[in-house]
Amino acid sequence: MTHSATTPPEQPMAALPGGEVTEGPMLAADGTPLKASLKRALRREKLRALLLISPLLIFILVAFVGPIADMLFRSVENQIVSETLPRTVAALRAEDTPEGEVPDEEVFAQLYTDLVIAEEYKIHTRLGSRLNYEMTGVSSLFRSTGRDVGRFDTDIYTDQFVEAAPALEDPANWVAWMEEEAVREALPLTADAWDEWVTLTVEENEDDPLEEDVPDFVFTTLYRDLTAGATPPDAFPDVDVSGFETVSIKALFEDSDEDWMDPQLWQLIETYSPEYTDGYFLNAVDMMNGPDGEAQFRPDDQRIYLKLFWRTMWMSMVITFSCILLGYPIAYLLSTLPLRSANVLMILVLLPFWTSLLVRTSAWKVLLQQQGVINDTLVWLGLVDNFNRLQLINNITGTVIAMTHILLPFMILPLYSVMKTIPPSYVRAAKSMGANDWTAFWRVWFPLSVPGIGAGSILVFILSIGYYITPEIVGGTEGVFISNRIAYHISSSLNWGLAAALGSILLALVLVLYWLYDRIVGIDNVKLGG
Amino acid sequence: MNITRLLTATTALVATATIAGAESHVEMANEMTIVSWGGAYQESQRKAYVEPYLEANPEVTVTWDESSAEAVAKLRAQNEAGNVTWDLVDAVASDAMRLCDEGLAMEVDHDELLAEAPDGTAASDDFGDLIVSDCFIPQIVYSTTVGYRTDNAEWEGRTPEDICAIFDLEQFPGQRSLEKRPIGNMEWALLCDGVAKDEIYDVLETEEGQDRAFAKLDTIKDSVIWWSAGADTPQLLADGEVVMGSTYNGRLFSLIAEQGQPVEMLWDAQVFDLDGWVIPEGLDEPTLNRVKDFLHFATDTQRLADQSKYIAYGPARQSSAPMVDKHAELGIEMAPHMPTDPANSENTFLYNYEWWADYRDDLDAKFQAWLAQ
Numbered sequence: 001m002t003h004s005a006t007t008p009p010e011q012p013m014a015a016l017p018g019g020e021v022t023e024g025p026m027l028a029a030d031g032t033p034l035k036a037s038l039k040r041a042l043r044r045e046k047l048r049a050l051l052l053i054s055p056l057l058i059f060i061l062v063a064f065v066g067p068i069a070d071m072l073f074r075s076v077e078n079q080i081v082s083e084t085l086p087r088t089v090a091a092l093r094a095e096d097t098p099e100g101e102v103p104d105e106e107v108f109a110q111l112y113t114d115l116v117i118a119e120e121y122k123i124h125t126r127l128g129s130r131l132n133y134e135m136t137g138v139s140s141l142f143r144s145t146g147r148d149v150g151r152f153d154t155d156i157y158t159d160q161f162v163e164a165a166p167a168l169e170d171p172a173n174w175v176a177w178m179e180e181e182a183v184r185e186a187l188p189l190t191a192d193a194w195d196e197w198v199t200l201t202v203e204e205n206e207d208d209p210l211e212e213d214v215p216d217f218v219f220t221t222l223y224r225d226l227t228a229g230a231t232p233p234d235a236f237p238d239v240d241v242s243g244f245e246t247v248s249i250k251a252l253f254e255d256s257d258e259d260w261m262d263p264q265l266w267q268l269i270e271t272y273s274p275e276y277t278d279g280y281f282l283n284a285v286d287m288m289n290g291p292d293g294e295a296q297f298r299p300d301d302q303r304i305y306l307k308l309f310w311r312t313m314w315m316s317m318v319i320t321f322s323c324i325l326l327g328y329p330i331a332y333l334l335s336t337l338p339l340r341s342a343n344v345l346m347i348l349v350l351l352p353f354w355t356s357l358l359v360r361t362s363a364w365k366v367l368l369q370q371q372g373v374i375n376d377t378l379v380w381l382g383l384v385d386n387f388n389r390l391q392l393i394n395n396i397t398g399t400v401i402a403m404t405h406i407l408l409p410f411m412i413l414p415l416y417s418v419m420k421t422i423p424p425s426y427v428r429a430a431k432s433m434g435a436n437d438w439t440a441f442w443r444v445w446f447p448l449s450v451p452g453i454g455a456g457s458i459l460v461f462i463l464s465i466g467y468y469i470t471p472e473i474v475g476g477t478e479g480v481f482i483s484n485r486i487a488y489h490i491s492s493s494l495n496w497g498l499a500a501a502l503g504s505i506l507l508a509l510v511l512v513l514y515w516l517y518d519r520i521v522g523i524d525n526v527k528l529g530g
Numbered sequence: 531m532n533i534t535r536l537l538t539a540t541t542a543l544v545a546t547a548t549i550a551g552a553e554s555h556v557e558m559a560n561e562m563t564i565v566s567w568g569g570a571y572q573e574s575q576r577k578a579y580v581e582p583y584l585e586a587n588p589e590v591t592v593t594w595d596e597s598s599a600e601a602v603a604k605l606r607a608q609n610e611a612g613n614v615t616w617d618l619v620d621a622v623a624s625d626a627m628r629l630c631d632e633g634l635a636m637e638v639d640h641d642e643l644l645a646e647a648p649d650g651t652a653a654s655d656d657f658g659d660l661i662v663s664d665c666f667i668p669q670i671v672y673s674t675t676v677g678y679r680t681d682n683a684e685w686e687g688r689t690p691e692d693i694c695a696i697f698d699l700e701q702f703p704g705q706r707s708l709e710k711r712p713i714g715n716m717e718w719a720l721l722c723d724g725v726a727k728d729e730i731y732d733v734l735e736t737e738e739g740q741d742r743a744f745a746k747l748d749t750i751k752d753s754v755i756w757w758s759a760g761a762d763t764p765q766l767l768a769d770g771e772v773v774m775g776s777t778y779n780g781r782l783f784s785l786i787a788e789q790g791q792p793v794e795m796l797w798d799a800q801v802f803d804l805d806g807w808v809i810p811e812g813l814d815e816p817t818l819n820r821v822k823d824f825l826h827f828a829t830d831t832q833r834l835a836d837q838s839k840y841i842a843y844g845p846a847r848q849s850s851a852p853m854v855d856k857h858a859e860l861g862i863e864m865a866p867h868m869p870t871d872p873a874n875s876e877n878t879f880l881y882n883y884e885w886w887a888d889y890r891d892d893l894d895a896k897f898q899a900w901l902a903q
Contacts, residue, residue, distance in 0.1 A: 125631035136892040140884050143631065304899045370705075371770045394755050477710075477756055477901040485898070491603040493891060494628065 072507075075284075075500035078277035081269065084127040085114040087192075089273040092266070099292075100263045108250040108260075109224055112149065113193055116217045119146045120200050133495050134279060134288070135268050141259045148256040153247050158219040160244050165237035168219075171210050177236055186232040189221040220249075267291060280501035305502065308482040309509070315399065315481070316464040322404045323411040323460045324453060331415035331452070335422075346416075353409040361470045364402040368393040368474070394476030402474045403464055410463060411456035418452030454526040458517065462510060482506060558823060559816040560589050566620040568596030570784065571805075574840035575620070577858070579828040586827075590820070601625055605634050605810060614810050618821050623804040624883050626666035631887070635665035636809040643667070643822055645830035647849035656831075656847045660804055662883050667829055668806040668846035670837065673869035673878070674714050675800035677767055677782040678702075678774035680792045685773075692877075693799035694722035696774065697750055704773030707763045710756035712897040713886055714776070714801045717879060719746035721799060731885050740893065744900050756901065767793050783842035783867050787860060797874040801881055804846065844870030 028037040050057075082089045087110035097103045118124035128142030162169045174194060177183045184191040197218055201209045226232075226241045253260040271289050272279065282288055282295050286303040290296040297303070330349065334342050352360060367373045370389040378384040392398060422445060430440040468483035475484075482502060489499035517523070564580070566572040572594065584590055597604055601621045608614045621629065629635035640661055644653035654661060660668040678690055684703050695702050696718065708715050720730050720739065723746045733739035755772055757763055763777035764785045779800065785791050807829070809821055827833065834845035835853035842864060845851065854865050865871050869878075 122633040126633060129628070129631055132888060133891050137888045139631070140888045143884075143887075301899050302895045304895065304902055307902055365765075369766075369769060369771050472758060491600045493894065494602060494606065494632075495891065 071496075071500050072504050073500070074497050075280045075504050076276045076278070077497070078272060078279070079275050080127055080130050081272050082275060084118050084123055085111065085269070087111075088114050088269070092270050092273065097266065099267070102250075102261050102263055103266055105248060105250050108253055109220070111253070112152065112154070112249050113196075113217050113221060115146065115149045116215070117196055117200060119149055121204060129494070131268060131272065133283075133498065134272065135264065137259060138265065138268070141257050141265075145253065145256045145260070152216070152249070152252045152256075154216045154220045154249070154252070156245055156247055157223045158214075158216050161219050161222065161239060164239045167237050168239075169214065171212060171214055174214060174218075175210070180233070180235060182233040183236050186230050187222065187225040187236075189225050190218060193218045193221040264291065267293075280497040281505075283498050284501040284505055305482070305485065308480070308485060309505070312465055312481045312483070312506075313509070315396065315479075316461050318400055319403050319407065319464045320411075320457050320461045322400065323408055324457065326404065327408055327411035327415055327456065328449075328453070331412050331419055334412070334416050335419035336424075349409055349412050352405070357406065357469060358473075360406055361402055361473045364398070364405070364474055365393060368398055368401065393474050394479070396475075396479045398474040398476065399471050399479030402470050403467060406470060407460045407463055410459045414455040414459065415449065415452040418455070419449050422448045451526055454517075454521055458514070458526065461513075465506065465510060556819050557816045558820040559814075560820070561591050561593070562817070562820055562824065563593045563595055563615060563617045564620070565595045565597050565601060565616050565618065567598045570780070570841055571843075572596065574837050574843075575828075577840050578837035579833040582833070583824055583827050601808075602628050602632075602634075605629060606632060609634050609811070614812055616810050617813060617817050618824070619808045619810060620669075620805065621666075621808050623662050623666055623668070623806065624886060626806065626808045627663040627883055627887060629808055630663045630665035634811055636811050636813075637664040638667065638809065640667065643825060645826055647831050647847065649849065651849065653829075656849050658848060659880075660846050662804065665808055666804075666806050667808070667825060668804050669829065669834065670805050670841075670843035670846055671802055671870050672805060672843045673779045673800035673802050674709070674776055675779050675782065675869070676774055676776050676796040676798075677763065677785065677793045678796060679767060679770065680794050682773050689794070690774065690796050691798070693718055693796065695796065696776075697722045697746060699750060699753060702773065705753050705755055705766075705771065706750065707755045707757050707766050707772045707775030707777075709776060710758045710901070712893045713881065713890070715747060716740075716743045716893065716897075717801065717881065718799060719743040721879075722746060727879065731882050734889070734893075735885075740896065744896075747900075767791065779867075779869050780842045787842075787857075787862060787867070797869070798877050799879055800869055800874070800877075801879045802869065803881065805843075806846065838864050838868065842867040844868040 026034040028034045030037070088107060091107045091110040092103060095103055095107055097107070115124055118127070124142050124146045125139070128139040128146075131142075132139035167173050178191060178194050197215055198209050201207045201212055223241055223244065223246075226239065232238075259265060271293060278295075279289055284305055286298050286306050287295050288298050330345075334345055334349070337345065365372070369375070370391065370393075372393075374392065375384065375389045379386050379389065384390060392401070426444050426448070427440045430444045431437075435443065465481075466483050468481060468487050471480045472484050472487075475481075483506070486499045486502050486506075489495045489502070566575060576594075580592055584592065595616065598620050601619050602625050605614070605616065605619065608616070619629075619635075626635060630637070640654045640657065641652045644657075644667065646652060647656040657668050660671070662668075676690070676693065676696065678695075680689075682702075682704060685701070688701055690702060696706055696708070716734055717730050720733055720743050721727065723742055725733050725739075725742075734743065755762075755766060755775075757766070757775070757777070760778050760781055763772070763775035764781050766772040767775055767785065768789070768791050774796075779795070782793065782795050786793050786795065807825060809818070809825075813821065829847075831847055831849045832853065834847050835850040835855070837843070838845055838850075838854045839856065839858040845854065851870065854868060856862060857864050866873065869875060
C-alpha cells in the first residue's frame with residue numbers, strides 16, 4: 001500500500017507560513033528546498049565522519065591496499081624484456097622472422113649493442129633469470145654471453161676505422177660530430193649507440209667520456225650505418241668501408257654459446273617482448289604459451305597448481321566443518337554455564353590463542369608423530385600394533401588436526417557472542433508449549449545461533465585458505481596448500497610474477513566464494529555478536 | 531748526528547706521516563648491520579671474529595639481523611623500495627650468485643679486499659675454486675650429509691657404508707628423511723642408479739635422466755619424510771621417528787657430540803655447499819669502507835680457523851685447515867668432524883651452481899608435481 005493511496009488528492013502538498021499553498025517542493029525555514037538543505041546537512045555529517053576515519057583510511061590505503069595492488073600488478077607486468085633489449089625487440093618486430101627460424105645478422109647486431117649496454121648496467125642476468133622461468137638454460141646463456149660480449153672480435157672495426165681516419169679515435173671529435181643534426185640523421189644507429197654510451201659512462205660509471213676510448217660497439221654500429229649506404233656530411237671523416245675485413249656478429253654469438261641458434265629461444269623473446277604478459281597467469285593454472293603462441297596445458301609431470309587450488313579449497317572446508325563440529329558444543333556450554341565457570345572455560349579457550357603459532361604446531365608434531373604421545377598411548381593400550389603405528393602427521397590428517405586446533409577460537413568466539421544473546425526464556429517457552437529438549441533446541445535455539453555459525457565459518461575458512469606455516473610443518477607432501485607455493489615463489493625462487501598471479505587467483509576465489517555465500521546464506525545473517 | 535741518519539729519520543717520519551694521513555682519510559661509518567642465520571652459526575661468527583673486531587674497534591656497533599634464509603627476497607624488496615638497510619649479508623653460494631645476477635650484490639676484487647695467507651699466497655688462490663661468484667666471499671664449507679641411528683634392531687647389526695643405503699629398504703628398513711627440494715636428492719638418486727659422478731649433470735639435463743632420478747626416488751617415496759628446516763632431521767632422528775636422514779653436518783655434530791644421541795654420520799657422497807659474505811650494492815662510501823675493513827679482518831686465515839672452534843664447518847681457506855683446533859667448550863678435536871677432513875672427504879660432491887641456476891625452476895616444478903602425485 002503506497003502512501004499516496006491513503007492521501008486524499010485535495011490535500012495541499014506543502015503549506016507555507018503564510019497559509020499559501022504551492023505545488024512546489026517543500027522548503028526549509030531559510031527558503032531553500034528542504035531536500036537540498038537536508039542533503040547539505042547530511043553531507044557535512046558524512047564529511048566529518050570521513051575526517052574522523054581518515055587517518056585509518058589513509059593508513060590502510062598506503063600500507064595495505066597500495067602494496068597489494070602493486071604486488072598483484074606484477075602478475076601481468078613484463079617490461080623487463082623490452083627495457084633490457086629495446087633494439088633487439090624492435091628489430092625482431094620489424095624483421096618478422098618466419099617461425100622456427102633464427103633471425104639474421106641484423107637482429108644479432110642489435111642484440112650485440114643491447115647486450116653490451118645491459119652488461120655494463122649489470123641487468124642482463126636479471127633478464128636471464130626472468131626468461132629462465134619460461135625456458136630452462138636462458139639464465140646461464142645470458143650470464144656466459146654477458147661475460148664474452150665485451151671481448152667480441154668486433155675490435156677489428158675499431159682498428160680499421162682508426163687506421164683509415166685517426167680522427168675517429170678521439171672522443172672529443174665525436175662529441176663535436178654528434179652535436180650536428182646532419183651527422184645524427186645520416187648515422188642513426190651510431191648516434192643512438194653513442195648517446196647510450198655517453199649516458200652510461202657519465203651516469204653509471206661516473207667517468208668522463210673524453211678520457212675513455214670510444215668502444216667497439218659504437219664503431220660496429222658505424223660500420224653498419226655506412227654499409228647500409230649512409231653518406232655522412234663532410235664534417236665527418238670520409239671512410240671507404242668496402243674493403244673492410246668483416247666479422248659476422250651472429251657467428252660471434254654462436255661461438256659464445258650455440259644456444260643462441262635455438263629458434264625456440266627467439267620465439268620466447270618475441271612472445272615475451274610485449275610490456276604485459278599473460279604468462280604468469282597461464283603458469284598459475286598449469287598452462288603455458290606453446291611454441292605456436294597458443295596457450296596450452298603443461299606436460300603432466302609439471303602440473304601442480306590446479307591440484308593445489310582444489311586441495312586448498314576442500315581442505316579449508318573440511319577444517320571449517322570440523323571447527324563447527326568441535327566449536328558448537330563448547331560455545332553452547334560456555335553460553336549456558338553460570339558466569340564463574342564460563343569464565344574459567346573461556347580462559348581455557350583463549351589460552352592456546354595466546355600461545356605462539358609455531359609452538360602450538362610443533363607441539364602437535366610431538367603428539368602426532370609415529371613415536372609420539374598419541375601413538376605410544378594407543379600401542380600401550382593395545383589398540384594399535386607396535387609395527388603398524390598410525391600415520392597421523394606429514395599428511396592431510398596432520399594438517400586438518402593441527403589447523404582445526406589453531407583456528408578453533410575463531411569459531412568459538414563468534415558462536416559464543418551470538419549464543420549469549422539468545423534469551424533462555426525462548427527455550428523455556430518452547431518447552432512449556434510441549435516441545436521436548438531436542439525440538440526446543442533444534443527448532444528454537446539452533447536457528448537463532450546460525451548467524452554465529454556463519455560468522456565463524458567465514459572467519460575460519462578465509463583464514464585457513466591463506467595459511468602456510470602450519471601446513472608446511474605438519475603437512476608433509478599431501479597436506480600443503482597453495483599458499484606454501486606462493487611463499488616459495490616469493491622467498492626462494494623469486495618468481496614474484498607467478499606468486500602474484502597465484503595470489504590474485506586466490507583472492508578472486510575467496511571473493512567468488514564470499515559472493516556465493518552471500519547469495520545462499522545471506523551476509524545479513526552473519527553476526528559477530530550483539 | 532750525521533747527515534745520512536738525519537735523512538733516514540726524516541724520510542721515515544714523512545713516510546709515517548703519509549701512512550697516518552692516508553689512514554685518517556679513509557672515513558669509516560661506525561655502525562654496521564650484519565645479516566646472518568641466527569642460532570649456533572651466528573654465535574660462531576660472533577665469537578670468532580665479530581667480538582674480536584669490536585674489541586679492536588670499540589667505536590663500532592654491530593646490529594644483527596637474522597634474515598639470511600630470506601636474504602635474496604628481502605634484499606630485492608629493499609632495493610626496489612630504494613632503502614637498503616643491510617651492510618653485510620651472510621648467504622649460501624647459490625643465493626650469492628643470484629644476488630649477483632640480480633645486480634643486488636657488489637662485485638669484489640678478492641685479492642684487493644681480502645688478506646693474504648700467512649705464507650703470502652694471494653687470497654684468490656687461498657680460497658681457490660670456492661670463489662664461485664664475483665660477489666661471493668666464502669667463509670665456510672658445509673655439507674649435506676646423512677646421519678643414521680645405531681640402535682635399529684631391524685638392521686641386525688648392519689651399518690650403512692655408502693650413500694646408497696638411503697635407497698636400500700631391504701638392508702636398512704625404516705623411515706628416512708630427505709630435504710623437500712630436488713637439489714642433492716636428484717644427484718644421489720642418479721649416483722645410486724649407477725651413473726658415474728662426473729656424468730650426473732649431463733644425465734640430469736635430459737628428460738630420460740630426470741625420469742630415471744624420479745624413478746629411483748619412487749622406490750623409497752613411501753618411506754620418506756620430507757624436511758624443509760635444518761632442525762627437522764635431528765629432531766626426527768632423536769625421536770626415533772626416522773632411522774636415517776639428511777641434514778647439514780653441523781646439526782648432526784651437535785646431535786652426536788653435544789646431545790650424545792646414538793647417531794652416526796655417513797660421510798659418503800656428502801654434498802658440499804658454501805656459505806659466505808655478500809656486500810649489498812649501493813652502500814655509501816663510509817659504510818663500505820667499514821665493511822671492507824671488517825671483511826679483511828674476519829676472513830683472514832686465523833679468524834676462519836677460529837670459527838671452527840665453535841661449529842663443525844670447514845674453513846674456506848686452505849691455509850686455515852692446519853690451524854683447526856679443539857672445540858672451545860667441549861674440548862674435542864674438531865678436525866675429524868670437518869666435512870673437509872681427508873678421512874671424511876674421500877667421496878664428496880660439490881654441486882654445480884651454474885647448472886642449478888638454470889634448472890632449478892624447471893626441476894622444482896617437476897619435483898613438486900612428483901611429490902604431489
